[in-house]
Amino acid sequence: MSTGDLLNIHPIELKFPFELKKQSSCSMQLTNKSDKYVAFKVKTTNPRKYCVRPNTGIVMPGSTCSVTVTMQAQKEAPSDMQCKDKFLLQSVVAPDGTTTKGITSEMFNKEGDKVVEEFKLRVVYIPANPPSPVPEESDEGSSPPRPSVLENGNQDSSLLDAVSISFFLSSFEIFFPRFAFSVCKCAYLFSGSYDIFNLFVVVF
Helix, strand or coil: EEECCCCEECEEEEEEECCCCEEEEEEEEEEEECCEEEEEEEECCEEEEEEECCCCCECCCEEEHHHEEEEECCCCCCCCCCCEEEEEEEEEECCCCCCCHHHCCHHHHHCCCCCCCEEEEEEEEEEECCCCCCCCHHHHHHHHHHCCCHHHHHHHHHHHHHHHHHHHHHHHHHHCCHHHHHHHHHHHHHHHHHHHHHHHHHHH
16 A cells, blocks of 8 residues: 555555456556545656546545456457556545536646645566466375285285194194194195195095
8 A cells, every 4th residue: 555645555566467359457546544634646757558536536535445456358469468558647636525527737737836646556467367276296205005806815814824724724734633633734834735635634
């Protein structure tokens, strides 16, 4: 917000969403912080490009006036999205009871002890549809890969085989002599096959 003795101006930059072949508008608020009638006038360095409504007016004591600035549709965009256009807002104390129709250009002439406040506002282009950032995936936060259905099936099968073997060995030790069991157990450890067990079952 820019503050003078007569008006508070917000914002101090005119930001236009820029899109080719489309009009764009922004507004500023003029607040009279004095106890007098204040007349204002808005000028621009590029009057063919912008339309200001109202470009002149009266702001009564303690009140606020809204000014809308419309940028005409543009056929080309500047390469760096920078704009050199500027606006000048002039304000001056007006006689009580003055209306917009009573405003003249002579009121803003700097003569004698007359105080004419001036504020310069620059133009800023902003993208109408800025691209949304895409979050990057980090390796630290990633969860380890889950085992496939085939791997789970192999693990379950191995666990079942181990349980079956343990049960078989326990039963074998009860019904057969300890010596035969030890021989059978050693044979299984070397061969890793149930065929040895079947052989000893037949023999004993």
